[in-house]
Amino acid sequence: MKHFCFLLFFSVSLINAQKIDKNLFGNYEYQSKNKNFSADLKKDIFDNIIYTDNNNNEIIFEKKYVSKFIPGLFKNEGYSIQFFRTQIRTFANDNNYKQKFEIDILGKEIISDNRNNTSEAKTDIFGNYQYVDRYNNESTSISQDLHGNWNFKRGNQTASLEKNFNSTYTYKDSVNNILEINSAAFQKLKNKLGGEKEVFFFLIYHFLD
Incomplete structure (x- = not known):
């Protein structure tokens, strides 16, 4: 258990130490120092926010959900970077995970995944x-x-x-x-x-x- 906690702390510390860049399109990018892990947080043409990484994880926050629950994304840079780091910590050790956050036409809030x-x-x-x-x-x-x-x-x-x-x-x-x-x-x-x-x-x- 102590070994696991140390590894988790070490992993989080590395993520916090890494620089998160913003590309020409205003989206956020991350790459580990050893270049084994990379991730992106982007806004698509429909204003959905999408997290992806090279472990084939994809998390989609649809526009209506973002507006209601996380309106600071891509408006407040500090908030957006912290949000991105949270996604990296959550999914860096996962693979092939797909999750969607949405609000349907009747106002129902839905979170679903491929599991x-x-x-x-x-x-x-x-x-x-x-x-x-x-x-x-x-x-x-x-x-x-x-x-x-x-x-x-x-x-x-x-x-x-x-x-x-x-x-x-x-x-x-x-x-x-x-x-x-x-x-x-x-x-x-x-x-x-x-x-x-x-x-x-x-x-x-x-x-x-």
């Missing part, structure tokens, strides 16, 4: 969030019901977050955790984390995962 993994997120006609993830033949779902309560399921694991009539919230999960949160405390969590969905993710991470 039969997918995730889909959308807001239904009632404004409730729905998410399904399929990874390594295991399915995870997170959803809101018509009352705005949150539900999580992954294999035998389940969790819920419900708003009560007295404006308190109750978190429950399949390992018998029960947590009552008063309105003021819940509002503080929302302000800190960003919203109800993020609070639910936070509780799942700390109590169930």
